[in-house]
Amino acid sequence: MPRPGRNTYSDQKPPYSYISLTAMAIQSSPEKMLPLSEIYKFIMDRFPYYRENTQRWQNSLRHNLSFNDCFIKIPRRPDQPGKGSFWALHPSCGDMFENGSFLRRRKRFKVLKSDHLAPSKPADAAQYLQQQAKLRLSALAASGTHLPQMPAAAYNLGGVAQPSGFKHPFAIENIIAREYKMPGGLAFSAMQPVPAAYPLPNQLTTMGSSLGTGWPHVYGSAGMIDSATPISMASADYSAYGVPLKPLCHAAGQTLPAIPVPIKPTPAAVPALPALPAPIPTLLSNSPPSLSPTSSQTATSQSSPATPSETLTSPASALHSVAVH
């Protein structure tokens, strides 16, 4: 039903699919996983449009979560209160959007099932992710304030090779994380012609804390599309699905929790212990200057309460996925 009118753009439907929205939400969380309710919240916080008819879109969203292989469910640990599970992005679904924009996927992410010997059990991914989160959190806690924004899904497992290190501006990472990363706001040069009325993705903030801020004003902001400039820098920091990125909050320049992750590691390049990566050869084409490769983890390797031994099944082996088109 058309309701033209007086409402600002804010109640227009964002051009993103539920998959995109969900991915954004998940990516925006420090742990790269969120319970359903948080996903709802994220979306509602940012997109006024979704503050209404919640029943409807939430149903759709749940449908998407279940239906799409790119989302994996991570069981809640007993010590974690709350209902439902956590949802995360499948580690290999990184290129889902990259090719195109966030507006529409070009390929559907699909997990190959029981093909070879090892059936790709989501459980493996889940386990892995959870562990990741754990490690990260503990490191976080010890290190203090900022979150090493590093996606649990830091691997592009062989399945989906990324054609190039270049990350599309609409890639999730860029979208949700760019804000604090843009130098003087020229960050969105590479933005594509997107309805100006919509929030620029790159302005989505990642932090709950900054939720209210930077967001709504986005609506009117025009001036974005300068579409000629390649946005290489963003891709440097958020190279691939999961690259370490800079500490999320403000603080743009601090010793990074060195978590070098290859943009697109060779299939074999999957680190055994992602949280505390061994010095990885600089795979990042443009490694940001601020990234200090001191592989010294944040100094709190020990803080992790959970024993790493806890099933470190190589994610690579377990996750066979493919993007089918």
Added chain:
DNA sequence: CCTTGTTTATGGCCGC
């Protein structure tokens, strides 16, 4: 009972 998840079905839009 409500939330969370899963599943099936239908129809629109878009690219090839």
Added chain:
DNA sequence: GCGGCCATAAACAAGG
């Protein structure tokens, strides 16, 4: 036109 992606609705199960 067909196939893929997406939105939406709805039935249903399970769990807190």
